[in-house]
Amino acid sequence: MTARIVVVGAGMVAHRFADSLVSRAEQDISLTILGEESRRPYDRVGLTRFFDGAGAEDLELDPAVLEDPRIRLVTGDPVAQIDRAARTVRTASGAELGYDHLVLATGSSAARPPVRGAEHPGCFVYRTLDDVEQLKAHVERRASQLGRPVRGVVIGGGLLGLEAAGALQGLDAEPTVIQSSDRLMSAQLDLPAGAVLRRLIEQRGIAVRTRTRTTSVLAGEDGEVHGVVFDDDTVLETDLVVFTVGVRPRDELARAAGLVCAPRGGVEIDPSCRTSDPDISAIGEVASFEGMCVGLVAPGYAMAEVAADRILGGGATFAGYDLSTKLKLSGVDVASFGDAFATTPGALDVVYTDPVSGVHKKLVLSDDAKTLLGGMLVGDASAYGALRPLVGGALGGDPAAYLMPAGGVEAPTAELPDEAVVCSCASVTAGTIRGAVHEEGCTDVAGIKACTKAGATCGSCVFAIKGLVGAELAKMGRSVSTALCEHFEMSRAQLFDAVRVSGLTTFSSVIERFGRGRGCDVCKPVLASILAVLVRGHVLDGENATLQDTNDHVMANMQKDGTYSVVPRMAGGEVTPEGLIVIGEIARDYGLYTKLTGGQRIDMFGARLEQLPEIWRRLVDAGFESGQAYGKSLRTVKSCVGSTWCRYGVLDSVGMAVNLELRYRGLRAPHKLKLGVSGCARECAEARGKDAGIIATAQGWNLYVGGNGGATPRHAELLVEGVDDETLIRTIDRFFMYYIRTADKLQRTAPWLEALEGGIDGLREVILEDSLGICADLDALMAQHVDSYQDEWAATLADPAKLARFQSFVNAPSTPDPDLAYVPERGQVRPASIDERRSGDVLIAGTTLEVRR
Amino acid sequence: MTAQTLDPATAPEASWLRVCRVADLEVERGRAALLGSTQVALFLLPDGSVHAVDNHDPYSGANVISRGIVGTRGEAPTVASPMYKQVFDLRTGACLDTQGKDPAALRVWPVLLQDGDVHLLCGDAR
Numbered sequence: 001m002t003a004r005i006v007v008v009g010a011g012m013v014a015h016r017f018a019d020s021l022v023s024r025a026e027q028d029i030s031l032t033i034l035g036e037e038s039r040r041p042y043d044r045v046g047l048t049r050f051f052d053g054a055g056a057e058d059l060e061l062d063p064a065v066l067e068d069p070r071i072r073l074v075t076g077d078p079v080a081q082i083d084r085a086a087r088t089v090r091t092a093s094g095a096e097l098g099y100d101h102l103v104l105a106t107g108s109s110a111a112r113p114p115v116r117g118a119e120h121p122g123c124f125v126y127r128t129l130d131d132v133e134q135l136k137a138h139v140e141r142r143a144s145q146l147g148r149p150v151r152g153v154v155i156g157g158g159l160l161g162l163e164a165a166g167a168l169q170g171l172d173a174e175p176t177v178i179q180s181s182d183r184l185m186s187a188q189l190d191l192p193a194g195a196v197l198r199r200l201i202e203q204r205g206i207a208v209r210t211r212t213r214t215t216s217v218l219a220g221e222d223g224e225v226h227g228v229v230f231d232d233d234t235v236l237e238t239d240l241v242v243f244t245v246g247v248r249p250r251d252e253l254a255r256a257a258g259l260v261c262a263p264r265g266g267v268e269i270d271p272s273c274r275t276s277d278p279d280i281s282a283i284g285e286v287a288s289f290e291g292m293c294v295g296l297v298a299p300g301y302a303m304a305e306v307a308a309d310r311i312l313g314g315g316a317t318f319a320g321y322d323l324s325t326k327l328k329l330s331g332v333d334v335a336s337f338g339d340a341f342a343t344t345p346g347a348l349d350v351v352y353t354d355p356v357s358g359v360h361k362k363l364v365l366s367d368d369a370k371t372l373l374g375g376m377l378v379g380d381a382s383a384y385g386a387l388r389p390l391v392g393g394a395l396g397g398d399p400a401a402y403l404m405p406a407g408g409v410e411a412p413t414a415e416l417p418d419e420a421v422v423c424s425c426a427s428v429t430a431g432t433i434r435g436a437v438h439e440e441g442c443t444d445v446a447g448i449k450a451c452t453k454a455g456a457t458c459g460s461c462v463f464a465i466k467g468l469v470g471a472e473l474a475k476m477g478r479s480v481s482t483a484l485c486e487h488f489e490m491s492r493a494q495l496f497d498a499v500r501v502s503g504l505t506t507f508s509s510v511i512e513r514f515g516r517g518r519g520c521d522v523c524k525p526v527l528a529s530i531l532a533v534l535v536r537g538h539v540l541d542g543e544n545a546t547l548q549d550t551n552d553h554v555m556a557n558m559q560k561d562g563t564y565s566v567v568p569r570m571a572g573g574e575v576t577p578e579g580l581i582v583i584g585e586i587a588r589d590y591g592l593y594t595k596l597t598g599g600q601r602i603d604m605f606g607a608r609l610e611q612l613p614e615i616w617r618r619l620v621d622a623g624f625e626s627g628q629a630y631g632k633s634l635r636t637v638k639s640c641v642g643s644t645w646c647r648y649g650v651l652d653s654v655g656m657a658v659n660l661e662l663r664y665r666g667l668r669a670p671h672k673l674k675l676g677v678s679g680c681a682r683e684c685a686e687a688r689g690k691d692a693g694i695i696a697t698a699q700g701w702n703l704y705v706g707g708n709g710g711a712t713p714r715h716a717e718l719l720v721e722g723v724d725d726e727t728l729i730r731t732i733d734r735f736f737m738y739y740i741r742t743a744d745k746l747q748r749t750a751p752w753l754e755a756l757e758g759g760i761d762g763l764r765e766v767i768l769e770d771s772l773g774i775c776a777d778l779d780a781l782m783a784q785h786v787d788s789y790q791d792e793w794a795a796t797l798a799d800p801a802k803l804a805r806f807q808s809f810v811n812a813p814s815t816p817d818p819d820l821a822y823v824p825e826r827g828q829v830r831p832a833s834i835d836e837r838r839s840g841d842v843l844i845a846g847t848t849l850e851v852r853r
Numbered sequence: 854m855t856a857q858t859l860d861p862a863t864a865p866e867a868s869w870l871r872v873c874r875v876a877d878l879e880v881e882r883g884r885a886a887l888l889g890s891t892q893v894a895l896f897l898l899p900d901g902s903v904h905a906v907d908n909h910d911p912y913s914g915a916n917v918i919s920r921g922i923v924g925t926r927g928e929a930p931t932v933a934s935p936m937y938k939q940v941f942d943l944r945t946g947a948c949l950d951t952q953g954k955d956p957a958a959l960r961v962w963p964v965l966l967q968d969g970d971v972h973l974l975c976g977d978a979r
C-alpha cells in the first residue's frame with residue numbers, strides 16, 4: 001500500500017523534507033505539499049536579494065526536486081483544519097485530503113509590536129516575497145509622489161532589521177534602524193562587537209539609534225505614514241516603517257487540533273520530531289524542541305532529515321539546536337557561534353579588534369585555553385567556517401592565529417580532521433571535500449557545490465571550502481600566494497597588525513609565532529620597520545641590529561666599492577656657515593668626495609666602515625645629526641626660501657619645513673618619506689612631487705599628498721586647503737601613520753593612495769572625519785614617535801657594544817680594506833674602474849694620509 | 854689582536870688557523886676577517902655554528918658579504934649580498950638566487966670551534 005504523506009506549508013524546510021524523502025524512499029509513497037503562499041517554495045534566507053534585482057524566479061528553490069512524479073504541490077490554498085481522528089486535513093477552498101503521516105512545516109509569521117498606528121498604510125513586515133514586493137512598490141510610489149528620496153524607519157535592530165535597512169538603501173531610501181536595547185544584534189553580539197558593527201553599518205549610510213523604544217506611528221492628512229514617536233517623546237519623520245521585531249511560530253492549526261504546544265509558542269516535538277500525536281511530525285520554525293523555537297534554517301533542515309528518516313523506518317534523532325549563524329548584512333560580515341557570550345564557568349576570551357579595517361573578533365575558550373567554546377566575528381567572518389566545526393574540540397594552535405586578518409596565517413582549515421562537518425546545511429565533511437578535489441577534479445567552490453552540495457545553501461561555509469580546496473591544490477603543487485616571503489604568509493599590513501595585537505617586541509618571537517625559518521633580506525627589514533614604529537628603540541639595539549637593511553646596518557649608504565656616504569641632516573635645506581666649514585674640514589681630512597644632493601643637503605662619499613664613528617663623532621660634536629639618508633624613513637623636507645626673503649612669499653616656508661623635518665625625523669615607514677614646502681603658488685620647492693607637499697596661500701596652507709618622483713612620477717593630490725599650522729601638522733601626522741599602518745612593503749604613498757579604497761576622498765573620511773574611529777590612535781602613535789626621537793648616531797657613539805660593529809676586521813679592527821683604489825677627478829676622488837685597476841693607473845689607495853696628498 | 858700573516862689562499866699546506874673568539878661574533882650578524890690578503894666573512898648562527906665564506910662579492914667586486922642579511926631559504930642558512938641582493942648558501946657557498954645573473958659561488962672554509970676559539974682550515978686543502 002502506498003503511504004500517503006501530507007506536508008502543511010511549502011517553505012524552505014518543507015522543500016528540504018521533500019528532497020530528502022523522495023531521494024531516499026525505496027517503498028511506494030505519495031507526497032502532497034499544501035502551501036498557503038501562491039508561489040513555489042523559495043529561498044527566504046536570500047529574500048533580500050530581491051532588492052538586488054533577483055526576481056521571484058531566481059529565488060525559487062531547486063524545481064527539479066518537486067518534479068518527481070510522487071510529489072504533488074498545491075499552492076495558494078492554506079490548510080484550515082486538521083481532523084486527527086479521521087486523519088484528514090481540509091483546506092480553505094474546501095478540499096479534503098487523507099494522510100497516513102502529517103508533517104507540519106508552517107514556519108513563523110512576522111510579529112507586529114503593540115505600537116499605536118502600526119496598521120497605517122506604509123507599515124510593513126519583512127518575511128515573504130509578497131511583503132518585499134509591497135515594500136518596493138510603496139517606496140517607488142512615495143518617491144515619485146514626494147519628488148525626493150524616501151525616508152524609512154526600521155524598528156528592530158536584529159539581523160532582519162539590518163537586512164531590511166540594507167534593502168531600503170538598495171531602493172535609494174534613507175534608512176534609520178531603531179533598536180530598543182543598547183546594541184545591534186543583541187542576541188548574537190556583546191557590547192564591543194555590537195559597537196563595531198554599528199560603526200560599520202553607519203559607515204554604509206544607515207543611521208542607527210539604540211536604547212530607543214517606539215510608542216506610536218503617525219499618519220499625515222493623506223493617511224500615509226509620516227513619522228514615529230519615541231518613548232522620550234521625540235518624533236522622527238519618516239515615509240514608511242518596517243517592523244522587524246521578531247517572529248511567532250504558526251502553531252494555530254496544531255492548537256486547534258489539540259496538539260501539545262509550548263507555553264512560548266510552537267508545536268512541541270521529541271527528538272524524533274514527532275508531536276504529541278505519533279502520526280504528526282513538526283519541523284522547521286514551527287517546531288518547539290526543549291521549549292524553544294529557533295528562526296534559523298539549518299536546524300530546520302536537520303529536523304527535515306530526521307523526519308524523513310523516521311518515516312522511512314530509520315532511527316535518526318534531532319540533536320538539538322546549533323545557534324551558530326553567519327550573515328552578510330549590508331555588506332558587513334557577522335557571525336556568532338557556540339558559547340559566544342562566554343557563559344561557561346571559567347571561560348576565557350581572546351579578542352582582536354582592528355579599527356582600521358573595522359574588524360572585531362572574539363574567541364571563547366575553556367579555562368585551560370585549549371578547547372574552543374564559541375566566538376563572535378564582525379567585519380571579517382572568514383574564519384567562521386574553520387572555527388565552527390572545532391567548537392567543543394581542541395583549537396590545535398595559537399588562538400591569535402585564528403583571529404588575524406584573512407590569509408594572515410596558514411589557513412586553519414588545513415588542520416581540520418576529515419570527519420569535521422564543514423557544511424552543516426548539507427552535512428558535508430572536510431574529508432568529502434578533499435575527496436572531491438582529488439577524485440572528481442574540483443578546483444573551486446563552484447565545483448565543490450556542484451559535486452557535494454556543500455556551500456549551496458546558506459553559504460557560510462564557502463570560505464572554509466575555499467581554504468580546503470586551496471590547501472589540497474597546494475599539496476598537488478598548484479597554488480597562488482600573497483605572502484611576504486617564504487617565512488611569512490602575511491602581507492606587510494597583516495604583519496603590522498599581528499605585531500600590534502600580539503604585543504611581541506623581538507624578531508625571534510614574531511617569526512616563531514607567525515612565521516617559519518629565520519627570515520631573509522625581505523622580511524627582516526620589513527619587521528625592523530614595523531618594530532621601529534610600534535616598539536621604537538634604537539635601530540641597532542640587540543637583535544634589531546641584524547634585521548636592518550644594508551644601509552641601516554651601519555647608518556650610512558653603501559656605495560659601489562663597499563664604502564659609505566655620509567649625509568648629515570640639514571633640516572629644510574638650511575645650513576650655517578660654521579656648519580659648512582665643519583663639513584668642509586671633515587671632507588678634506590678624510591678625503592671624501594663631496595656633492596650637493598637632490599634633497600638639498602650635502603653628501604660626502606668614500607668613508608670606510610671603520611671611519612664612520614670618527615667622522616660622526618666630529619659631526620655630532622659640531623651639532624649635526626643623522627640625516628637618515630639610508631633609512632626607509634623621513635628623508636628631507638625640501639623648502640623654498642619663502643616669505644622671509646622672497647618678494648612673493650606669503651608664508652614662512654623654511655620655518656615650516658624645519659619644523660616638519662624635526663617632527664618627523666627618524667620616523668620609519670614602509671618606504672622613504674619626503675616633503676616639500678613652497679612659500680607661494682610658484683612652487684619653487686616642487687612640493688607636489690613629494691609624499692606630502694605644502695604650498696602657502698593667503699588663506700593658509702594647502703596640503704597635497706601622495707606625490708612621487710622616481711620612475712613613475714605622480715603629482716600629489718589636494719587633501720586640505722587654507723589650514724593653519726596646527727591643523728596642517730595634525731593632518732600630516734595622521735596621513736603618515738595611516739600609511740605606515742596599512743601600506744604594503746616598499747610601497748610609497750603614491751601607489752598606496754592609488755590603491756586606497758575611495759582614493760583621496762576615502763583618505764579624507766578616515767583622517768579628517770574619523771570614519772574608522774582611529775584618529776586618536778594615529779595621533780597617539782605619532783606623539784610617541786615625536787617624544788621618543790633620539791639621534792641614532794649620537795646614541796651609537798655613546799655605546800661601545802654598538803661601536804664594535806664598525807671594526808673593519810674582527811682580527812684587525814682598524815686595517816682598511818686593502819682592495820680599495822681611487823683616481824682623481826675634477827679636484828676630488830672617485831673609485832677606480834676595473835680597467836684603471838688593471839692598468840695600474842690607480843693613484844690613490846684607501847688610506848687617509850695618501851688621499852690627503 | 855694582530856693580523857695573521859699566513860694567507861689561506863696560498864698557504865702550501867692545509868693547517869688550522871685561529872681567527873678570533875666565538876664571543877667576538879654576534880648571532881646573525883657577520884664579521885669580516887683578514888687573513889693575509891684574503892678576506893673571509895664569518896657568521897655565527899642561532900644554533901651556535903660558525904660559517905666562513907668569501908667576503909668578496911663575485912657580483913659587485915666589493916668586499917661586503919660580511920655585511921649582508923643572514924636568514925634561511927628552506928633549510929639552508931643564507932646570506933644576501935648587501936650590494937645587489939644575490940643570496941648564498943652559507944654551507945656550500947652556492948648562489949641560490951642570482952638575481953638573473955650568471956651563477957657564481959663563494960669559497961667556503963671549514964671551521965673548527967675549540968675552547969671558544971674559531972679556527973679556519975687554510976691552505977689548498979680541497
Ligand code: SRM
Pocket residue numbers: 557558559565567595596597598599600601603629635636638674689690707708709710711712748
Ligand atoms: C644622494 C642622492 C642623489 C644625489 O646625489 O643627489 C640619491 C641617491 C640615491 N637614491 Fe635617490 N637620491 C637622492 C635624491 C632623490 C630624489 C630627489 C629628491 O629627494 O627631491 C628623488 C626623486 C623624488 C622621490 O623620491 O620621489 C630620488 C628618487 C629615488 C628613487 C625612486 C623612488 C621611487 O619612489 O620611485 C630611488 C629607488 C628606491 O628608493 O627604490 C632612489 C634611490 C637612491 C639610492 C638609495 C640608490 C641606492 O640604492 O644606492 C641612492 C643612494 C643614496 C646614497 O648613497 O646616499 N632615489 N632620489 C639624493 C639624496 C637626497 C638626500 O639628501 O637624501
Ligand SMILES: Cc1cc2nc3c(=O)[nH]c(=O)nc-3n(C[C@H](O)[C@H](O)[C@H](O)COP(=O)(O)OP(=O)(O)OC[C@H]3O[C@@H](n4cnc5c(N)ncnc54)[C@H](O)[C@@H]3O)c2cc1C
Pocket residue numbers: 008009010011012013014034035036037044045046047048077078079080105106107108126127128160163250253283284285286294295296297298300325326327458
Ligand atoms: C529576510 C530573512 C532573512 C533570513 N536570513 C536567514 C539567515 O541568514 N540564516 C538563517 O538560518 N535563517 C534566516 N532566515 C530565517 C529562515 O528563512 C527561516 O528559518 C526558514 O525559512 C524557516 O523555514 P520553514 O520552512 O520552517 O518556514 P517558512 O520558510 O516560513 O515556510 C513556512 C511556509 O508555510 C506556509 N504556511 C503557514 N501556515 C500554513 C497553512 N496553514 N497552510 C499552508 N501553508 C502554511 C507559510 O506561508 C510559509 O510559506 C531569514 C528569514 C528572513 C525573513
Ligand code: SF4
Pocket residue numbers: 640641642643646647648649650653678679680681682683684685
Ligand atoms: S615659491 Fe614663491 S616664495 Fe618660494 S621662492 Fe618661489 S617665488 Fe619665492
Ligand code: FES
Pocket residue numbers: 422423424425426454455456457458459460461462
Ligand atoms: S553551512 Fe550552509 S551552505 Fe554550507
